[in-house]
Amino acid sequence: MNDYLIQNFGKNVAQLRKKKGITQAELAEVIGVKKAAISKIELGTSYPTFANLDKIARYFKATPNELFGTSTDIELERAVIKTDEYSEKAEKIIRAVSKIEEYSEEAEQILYTLERIDGLERILASSQDYSNEVIYILDRLTYAPIMETDKGEPLYRDDFGHLTTDPSVGVKYARHLSQLQLLLKKADKIKEIANDVNFILEHKDLLDKGS
Known part of the structure:
Protein backbone atom coordinates (compact mmCIF):
# COMPACT_ATOMS: atom_id res chain seq x y z
CA MET A 1 0.00 0.00 0.00
CA ASN A 2 1.37 3.44 -1.00
CA ASP A 3 3.05 5.16 1.97
CA TYR A 4 1.71 8.56 0.87
CA LEU A 5 -1.85 7.28 1.00
CA ILE A 6 -1.61 5.57 4.38
CA GLN A 7 0.57 7.97 6.37
CA ASN A 8 -2.53 9.56 7.96
CA PHE A 9 -4.68 6.43 7.94
CA GLY A 10 -3.95 5.23 11.49
CA LYS A 11 -4.70 8.48 13.30
CA ASN A 12 -7.77 9.06 11.10
CA VAL A 13 -9.17 5.65 12.04
CA ALA A 14 -8.52 6.45 15.71
CA GLN A 15 -10.39 9.77 15.36
CA LEU A 16 -13.31 8.13 13.58
CA ARG A 17 -13.49 5.42 16.23
CA LYS A 18 -13.44 7.91 19.12
CA LYS A 19 -16.00 10.11 17.39
CA LYS A 20 -18.29 7.09 17.11
CA GLY A 21 -17.67 6.28 20.77
CA ILE A 22 -16.45 2.69 20.40
CA THR A 23 -13.40 0.86 21.75
CA GLN A 24 -10.63 -0.81 19.77
CA ALA A 25 -12.05 -4.17 20.84
CA GLU A 26 -15.51 -3.26 19.51
CA LEU A 27 -14.08 -2.09 16.19
CA ALA A 28 -12.00 -5.25 15.97
CA GLU A 29 -15.12 -7.35 16.42
CA VAL A 30 -16.91 -5.47 13.65
CA ILE A 31 -13.99 -5.86 11.24
CA GLY A 32 -13.29 -9.44 12.25
CA VAL A 33 -9.74 -9.01 13.55
CA LYS A 34 -8.04 -9.02 16.94
CA LYS A 35 -7.85 -5.91 19.13
CA ALA A 36 -4.08 -5.86 18.70
CA ALA A 37 -4.54 -5.47 14.94
CA ILE A 38 -6.62 -2.32 15.44
CA SER A 39 -4.07 -0.98 17.91
CA LYS A 40 -1.25 -1.48 15.38
CA ILE A 41 -3.30 0.15 12.62
CA GLU A 42 -3.93 3.24 14.74
CA LEU A 43 -0.25 3.42 15.72
CA GLY A 44 0.72 3.21 12.06
CA THR A 45 2.86 0.09 12.51
CA SER A 46 0.50 -2.13 10.54
CA TYR A 47 -2.02 -1.65 7.77
CA PRO A 48 -5.27 -3.46 6.95
CA THR A 49 -5.85 -5.70 3.97
CA PHE A 50 -7.94 -4.24 1.18
CA ALA A 51 -10.89 -6.33 2.35
CA ASN A 52 -10.63 -4.97 5.90
CA LEU A 53 -10.04 -1.46 4.57
CA ASP A 54 -13.36 -1.74 2.76
CA LYS A 55 -15.05 -2.91 5.98
CA ILE A 56 -13.62 0.05 7.90
CA ALA A 57 -14.73 2.53 5.24
CA ARG A 58 -18.25 1.07 5.13
CA TYR A 59 -18.59 0.91 8.92
CA PHE A 60 -17.65 4.56 9.42
CA LYS A 61 -19.28 5.65 6.14
CA ALA A 62 -16.00 7.47 5.58
CA THR A 63 -14.86 9.28 2.46
CA PRO A 64 -11.33 8.72 1.07
CA ASN A 65 -10.28 12.07 2.55
CA GLU A 66 -11.58 11.06 5.98
CA LEU A 67 -9.48 7.90 5.81
CA PHE A 68 -6.29 9.07 4.10
CA GLY A 69 -6.33 12.87 4.10
CA THR A 70 -4.59 15.34 6.37
CA SER A 71 -6.61 17.32 8.90
CA THR A 72 -6.60 20.21 6.40
CA ASP A 73 -7.95 17.95 3.65
CA ILE A 74 -10.73 16.71 5.91
CA GLU A 75 -11.77 20.19 7.07
CA LEU A 76 -11.72 21.47 3.50
CA GLU A 77 -13.94 18.60 2.37
CA ARG A 78 -16.37 19.23 5.23
CA ALA A 79 -16.47 22.94 4.38
CA VAL A 80 -17.31 22.13 0.75
CA ILE A 81 -20.06 19.72 1.84
CA LYS A 82 -21.52 22.33 4.22
CA THR A 83 -21.40 24.95 1.46
CA ASP A 84 -23.23 22.61 -0.91
CA GLU A 85 -25.85 21.84 1.75
CA TYR A 86 -26.26 25.56 2.52
CA SER A 87 -26.66 26.40 -1.17
CA GLU A 88 -29.18 23.60 -1.67
CA LYS A 89 -31.26 24.67 1.35
CA ALA A 90 -31.07 28.33 0.36
CA GLU A 91 -32.24 27.45 -3.15
CA LYS A 92 -35.17 25.48 -1.72
CA ILE A 93 -36.12 28.42 0.50
CA ILE A 94 -36.04 30.81 -2.47
CA ARG A 95 -38.26 28.46 -4.46
CA ALA A 96 -40.60 28.03 -1.49
CA VAL A 97 -40.91 31.78 -0.88
CA SER A 98 -41.56 32.33 -4.59
CA LYS A 99 -44.24 29.63 -4.59
CA ILE A 100 -45.91 31.04 -1.47
CA GLU A 101 -45.97 34.53 -3.01
CA GLU A 102 -47.41 33.05 -6.20
CA TYR A 103 -50.28 31.50 -4.28
CA SER A 104 -50.66 34.23 -1.66
CA GLU A 105 -54.07 35.32 -2.96
CA GLU A 106 -55.34 31.75 -2.94
CA ALA A 107 -53.84 31.25 0.50
CA GLU A 108 -55.75 34.26 1.83
CA GLN A 109 -59.01 32.86 0.44
CA ILE A 110 -58.22 29.46 1.94
CA LEU A 111 -57.45 31.05 5.31
CA TYR A 112 -60.72 32.98 5.19
CA THR A 113 -62.65 29.75 4.50
CA LEU A 114 -60.80 27.87 7.24
CA GLU A 115 -61.61 30.62 9.72
CA ARG A 116 -65.28 30.28 8.85
CA ILE A 117 -65.13 26.50 9.27
CA ASP A 118 -63.33 26.94 12.60
CA GLY A 119 -66.04 29.35 13.71
CA LEU A 120 -68.68 26.84 12.70
CA GLU A 121 -66.96 24.06 14.67
CA ARG A 122 -66.82 26.23 17.78
CA ILE A 123 -70.49 27.05 17.45
CA LEU A 124 -71.45 23.40 17.01
CA ALA A 125 -69.34 22.45 20.02
CA SER A 126 -71.13 25.02 22.16
CA SER A 127 -74.12 24.02 24.22
CA GLN A 128 -75.90 27.25 23.26
CA ASP A 129 -78.30 27.52 20.37
CA TYR A 130 -76.79 29.44 17.47
CA SER A 131 -78.90 27.85 14.76
CA ASN A 132 -79.26 31.07 12.76
CA GLU A 133 -75.52 31.72 12.82
CA VAL A 134 -74.78 28.12 11.82
CA ILE A 135 -77.19 28.38 8.91
CA TYR A 136 -75.57 31.67 7.85
CA ILE A 137 -72.02 30.25 7.88
CA LEU A 138 -73.07 27.10 6.05
CA ASP A 139 -74.87 29.22 3.49
CA ARG A 140 -71.76 31.36 2.88
CA LEU A 141 -69.45 28.34 2.64
CA THR A 142 -71.65 26.45 0.20
CA TYR A 143 -72.83 29.44 -1.85
CA SER A 178 -68.24 27.61 -3.58
CA GLN A 179 -65.68 28.49 -0.90
CA LEU A 180 -65.95 24.97 0.47
CA GLN A 181 -65.47 23.40 -2.97
CA LEU A 182 -62.45 25.62 -3.60
CA LEU A 183 -60.96 24.56 -0.28
CA LEU A 184 -61.42 20.86 -1.04
CA LYS A 185 -60.03 21.33 -4.55
CA LYS A 186 -56.94 23.04 -3.14
CA ALA A 187 -56.29 20.42 -0.43
CA ASP A 188 -53.05 19.26 -2.07
CA LYS A 189 -51.95 22.86 -2.64
CA ILE A 190 -52.61 23.68 1.02
CA LYS A 191 -50.41 20.76 2.05
CA GLU A 192 -47.69 21.86 -0.37
CA ILE A 193 -47.73 25.43 0.93
CA ALA A 194 -47.68 24.16 4.53
CA ASN A 195 -44.65 21.99 3.74
CA ASP A 196 -42.88 24.98 2.19
CA VAL A 197 -43.62 27.13 5.25
CA ASN A 198 -42.38 24.39 7.57
CA PHE A 199 -39.17 24.06 5.52
CA ILE A 200 -38.53 27.78 5.82
CA LEU A 201 -39.17 27.74 9.58
CA GLU A 202 -36.86 24.75 10.05
CA HIS A 203 -34.05 26.50 8.17
CA LYS A 204 -34.71 30.11 9.18
CA ASP A 205 -31.11 30.29 10.39
CA LEU A 206 -30.09 30.55 6.74
CA LEU A 207 -32.30 33.60 6.34
CA ASP A 208 -30.89 35.12 9.53
CA LYS A 209 -27.35 34.65 8.21
CA GLY A 210 -28.25 36.28 4.94
CA SER A 211 -29.79 39.37 6.54
Missing part, protein backbone atom coordinates in the same frame (compact mmCIF):
# COMPACT_ATOMS: atom_id res chain seq x y z
CA ALA A 144 -71.74 29.14 -5.48
CA PRO A 145 -72.07 32.43 -7.41
CA ILE A 146 -73.79 32.35 -10.80
CA MET A 147 -71.43 32.82 -13.74
CA GLU A 148 -72.02 35.91 -15.85
CA THR A 149 -70.86 37.33 -19.15
CA ASP A 150 -68.85 40.56 -19.32
CA LYS A 151 -72.18 42.33 -19.78
CA GLY A 152 -73.58 40.82 -16.59
CA GLU A 153 -75.87 38.32 -18.30
CA PRO A 154 -76.31 35.00 -16.44
CA LEU A 155 -74.79 31.88 -17.97
CA TYR A 156 -76.48 28.49 -18.17
CA ARG A 157 -75.31 24.96 -18.87
CA ASP A 158 -77.02 22.80 -21.47
CA ASP A 159 -77.47 19.02 -21.38
CA PHE A 160 -73.85 18.56 -22.48
CA GLY A 161 -72.42 20.88 -19.83
CA HIS A 162 -71.64 23.65 -22.32
CA LEU A 163 -72.08 27.30 -21.35
CA THR A 164 -74.83 29.29 -23.00
CA THR A 165 -76.67 32.57 -22.53
CA ASP A 166 -79.91 31.13 -23.92
CA PRO A 167 -82.17 30.15 -21.00
CA SER A 168 -84.38 28.12 -23.34
CA VAL A 169 -81.63 25.50 -23.87
CA GLY A 170 -80.04 25.91 -20.47
CA VAL A 171 -80.78 23.19 -17.97
CA LYS A 172 -79.49 25.11 -14.98
CA TYR A 173 -77.47 28.14 -14.03
CA ALA A 174 -73.71 27.83 -14.49
CA ARG A 175 -72.04 28.47 -11.16
CA HIS A 176 -68.56 29.14 -9.85
CA LEU A 177 -67.16 26.86 -7.14
Whole structure:
Protein backbone atom coordinates (compact mmCIF):
# COMPACT_ATOMS: atom_id res chain seq x y z
CA MET A 1 0.00 0.00 0.00
CA ASN A 2 1.37 3.44 -1.00
CA ASP A 3 3.05 5.16 1.97
CA TYR A 4 1.71 8.56 0.87
CA LEU A 5 -1.85 7.28 1.00
CA ILE A 6 -1.61 5.57 4.38
CA GLN A 7 0.57 7.97 6.37
CA ASN A 8 -2.53 9.56 7.96
CA PHE A 9 -4.68 6.43 7.94
CA GLY A 10 -3.95 5.23 11.49
CA LYS A 11 -4.70 8.48 13.30
CA ASN A 12 -7.77 9.06 11.10
CA VAL A 13 -9.17 5.65 12.04
CA ALA A 14 -8.52 6.45 15.71
CA GLN A 15 -10.39 9.77 15.36
CA LEU A 16 -13.31 8.13 13.58
CA ARG A 17 -13.49 5.42 16.23
CA LYS A 18 -13.44 7.91 19.12
CA LYS A 19 -16.00 10.11 17.39
CA LYS A 20 -18.29 7.09 17.11
CA GLY A 21 -17.67 6.28 20.77
CA ILE A 22 -16.45 2.69 20.40
CA THR A 23 -13.40 0.86 21.75
CA GLN A 24 -10.63 -0.81 19.77
CA ALA A 25 -12.05 -4.17 20.84
CA GLU A 26 -15.51 -3.26 19.51
CA LEU A 27 -14.08 -2.09 16.19
CA ALA A 28 -12.00 -5.25 15.97
CA GLU A 29 -15.12 -7.35 16.42
CA VAL A 30 -16.91 -5.47 13.65
CA ILE A 31 -13.99 -5.86 11.24
CA GLY A 32 -13.29 -9.44 12.25
CA VAL A 33 -9.74 -9.01 13.55
CA LYS A 34 -8.04 -9.02 16.94
CA LYS A 35 -7.85 -5.91 19.13
CA ALA A 36 -4.08 -5.86 18.70
CA ALA A 37 -4.54 -5.47 14.94
CA ILE A 38 -6.62 -2.32 15.44
CA SER A 39 -4.07 -0.98 17.91
CA LYS A 40 -1.25 -1.48 15.38
CA ILE A 41 -3.30 0.15 12.62
CA GLU A 42 -3.93 3.24 14.74
CA LEU A 43 -0.25 3.42 15.72
CA GLY A 44 0.72 3.21 12.06
CA THR A 45 2.86 0.09 12.51
CA SER A 46 0.50 -2.13 10.54
CA TYR A 47 -2.02 -1.65 7.77
CA PRO A 48 -5.27 -3.46 6.95
CA THR A 49 -5.85 -5.70 3.97
CA PHE A 50 -7.94 -4.24 1.18
CA ALA A 51 -10.89 -6.33 2.35
CA ASN A 52 -10.63 -4.97 5.90
CA LEU A 53 -10.04 -1.46 4.57
CA ASP A 54 -13.36 -1.74 2.76
CA LYS A 55 -15.05 -2.91 5.98
CA ILE A 56 -13.62 0.05 7.90
CA ALA A 57 -14.73 2.53 5.24
CA ARG A 58 -18.25 1.07 5.13
CA TYR A 59 -18.59 0.91 8.92
CA PHE A 60 -17.65 4.56 9.42
CA LYS A 61 -19.28 5.65 6.14
CA ALA A 62 -16.00 7.47 5.58
CA THR A 63 -14.86 9.28 2.46
CA PRO A 64 -11.33 8.72 1.07
CA ASN A 65 -10.28 12.07 2.55
CA GLU A 66 -11.58 11.06 5.98
CA LEU A 67 -9.48 7.90 5.81
CA PHE A 68 -6.29 9.07 4.10
CA GLY A 69 -6.33 12.87 4.10
CA THR A 70 -4.59 15.34 6.37
CA SER A 71 -6.61 17.32 8.90
CA THR A 72 -6.60 20.21 6.40
CA ASP A 73 -7.95 17.95 3.65
CA ILE A 74 -10.73 16.71 5.91
CA GLU A 75 -11.77 20.19 7.07
CA LEU A 76 -11.72 21.47 3.50
CA GLU A 77 -13.94 18.60 2.37
CA ARG A 78 -16.37 19.23 5.23
CA ALA A 79 -16.47 22.94 4.38
CA VAL A 80 -17.31 22.13 0.75
CA ILE A 81 -20.06 19.72 1.84
CA LYS A 82 -21.52 22.33 4.22
CA THR A 83 -21.40 24.95 1.46
CA ASP A 84 -23.23 22.61 -0.91
CA GLU A 85 -25.85 21.84 1.75
CA TYR A 86 -26.26 25.56 2.52
CA SER A 87 -26.66 26.40 -1.17
CA GLU A 88 -29.18 23.60 -1.67
CA LYS A 89 -31.26 24.67 1.35
CA ALA A 90 -31.07 28.33 0.36
CA GLU A 91 -32.24 27.45 -3.15
CA LYS A 92 -35.17 25.48 -1.72
CA ILE A 93 -36.12 28.42 0.50
CA ILE A 94 -36.04 30.81 -2.47
CA ARG A 95 -38.26 28.46 -4.46
CA ALA A 96 -40.60 28.03 -1.49
CA VAL A 97 -40.91 31.78 -0.88
CA SER A 98 -41.56 32.33 -4.59
CA LYS A 99 -44.24 29.63 -4.59
CA ILE A 100 -45.91 31.04 -1.47
CA GLU A 101 -45.97 34.53 -3.01
CA GLU A 102 -47.41 33.05 -6.20
CA TYR A 103 -50.28 31.50 -4.28
CA SER A 104 -50.66 34.23 -1.66
CA GLU A 105 -54.07 35.32 -2.96
CA GLU A 106 -55.34 31.75 -2.94
CA ALA A 107 -53.84 31.25 0.50
CA GLU A 108 -55.75 34.26 1.83
CA GLN A 109 -59.01 32.86 0.44
CA ILE A 110 -58.22 29.46 1.94
CA LEU A 111 -57.45 31.05 5.31
CA TYR A 112 -60.72 32.98 5.19
CA THR A 113 -62.65 29.75 4.50
CA LEU A 114 -60.80 27.87 7.24
CA GLU A 115 -61.61 30.62 9.72
CA ARG A 116 -65.28 30.28 8.85
CA ILE A 117 -65.13 26.50 9.27
CA ASP A 118 -63.33 26.94 12.60
CA GLY A 119 -66.04 29.35 13.71
CA LEU A 120 -68.68 26.84 12.70
CA GLU A 121 -66.96 24.06 14.67
CA ARG A 122 -66.82 26.23 17.78
CA ILE A 123 -70.49 27.05 17.45
CA LEU A 124 -71.45 23.40 17.01
CA ALA A 125 -69.34 22.45 20.02
CA SER A 126 -71.13 25.02 22.16
CA SER A 127 -74.12 24.02 24.22
CA GLN A 128 -75.90 27.25 23.26
CA ASP A 129 -78.30 27.52 20.37
CA TYR A 130 -76.79 29.44 17.47
CA SER A 131 -78.90 27.85 14.76
CA ASN A 132 -79.26 31.07 12.76
CA GLU A 133 -75.52 31.72 12.82
CA VAL A 134 -74.78 28.12 11.82
CA ILE A 135 -77.19 28.38 8.91
CA TYR A 136 -75.57 31.67 7.85
CA ILE A 137 -72.02 30.25 7.88
CA LEU A 138 -73.07 27.10 6.05
CA ASP A 139 -74.87 29.22 3.49
CA ARG A 140 -71.76 31.36 2.88
CA LEU A 141 -69.45 28.34 2.64
CA THR A 142 -71.65 26.45 0.20
CA TYR A 143 -72.83 29.44 -1.85
CA ALA A 144 -71.74 29.14 -5.48
CA PRO A 145 -72.07 32.43 -7.41
CA ILE A 146 -73.79 32.35 -10.80
CA MET A 147 -71.43 32.82 -13.74
CA GLU A 148 -72.02 35.91 -15.85
CA THR A 149 -70.86 37.33 -19.15
CA ASP A 150 -68.85 40.56 -19.32
CA LYS A 151 -72.18 42.33 -19.78
CA GLY A 152 -73.58 40.82 -16.59
CA GLU A 153 -75.87 38.32 -18.30
CA PRO A 154 -76.31 35.00 -16.44
CA LEU A 155 -74.79 31.88 -17.97
CA TYR A 156 -76.48 28.49 -18.17
CA ARG A 157 -75.31 24.96 -18.87
CA ASP A 158 -77.02 22.80 -21.47
CA ASP A 159 -77.47 19.02 -21.38
CA PHE A 160 -73.85 18.56 -22.48
CA GLY A 161 -72.42 20.88 -19.83
CA HIS A 162 -71.64 23.65 -22.32
CA LEU A 163 -72.08 27.30 -21.35
CA THR A 164 -74.83 29.29 -23.00
CA THR A 165 -76.67 32.57 -22.53
CA ASP A 166 -79.91 31.13 -23.92
CA PRO A 167 -82.17 30.15 -21.00
CA SER A 168 -84.38 28.12 -23.34
CA VAL A 169 -81.63 25.50 -23.87
CA GLY A 170 -80.04 25.91 -20.47
CA VAL A 171 -80.78 23.19 -17.97
CA LYS A 172 -79.49 25.11 -14.98
CA TYR A 173 -77.47 28.14 -14.03
CA ALA A 174 -73.71 27.83 -14.49
CA ARG A 175 -72.04 28.47 -11.16
CA HIS A 176 -68.56 29.14 -9.85
CA LEU A 177 -67.16 26.86 -7.14
CA SER A 178 -68.24 27.61 -3.58
CA GLN A 179 -65.68 28.49 -0.90
CA LEU A 180 -65.95 24.97 0.47
CA GLN A 181 -65.47 23.40 -2.97
CA LEU A 182 -62.45 25.62 -3.60
CA LEU A 183 -60.96 24.56 -0.28
CA LEU A 184 -61.42 20.86 -1.04
CA LYS A 185 -60.03 21.33 -4.55
CA LYS A 186 -56.94 23.04 -3.14
CA ALA A 187 -56.29 20.42 -0.43
CA ASP A 188 -53.05 19.26 -2.07
CA LYS A 189 -51.95 22.86 -2.64
CA ILE A 190 -52.61 23.68 1.02
CA LYS A 191 -50.41 20.76 2.05
CA GLU A 192 -47.69 21.86 -0.37
CA ILE A 193 -47.73 25.43 0.93
CA ALA A 194 -47.68 24.16 4.53
CA ASN A 195 -44.65 21.99 3.74
CA ASP A 196 -42.88 24.98 2.19
CA VAL A 197 -43.62 27.13 5.25
CA ASN A 198 -42.38 24.39 7.57
CA PHE A 199 -39.17 24.06 5.52
CA ILE A 200 -38.53 27.78 5.82
CA LEU A 201 -39.17 27.74 9.58
CA GLU A 202 -36.86 24.75 10.05
CA HIS A 203 -34.05 26.50 8.17
CA LYS A 204 -34.71 30.11 9.18
CA ASP A 205 -31.11 30.29 10.39
CA LEU A 206 -30.09 30.55 6.74
CA LEU A 207 -32.30 33.60 6.34
CA ASP A 208 -30.89 35.12 9.53
CA LYS A 209 -27.35 34.65 8.21
CA GLY A 210 -28.25 36.28 4.94
CA SER A 211 -29.79 39.37 6.54
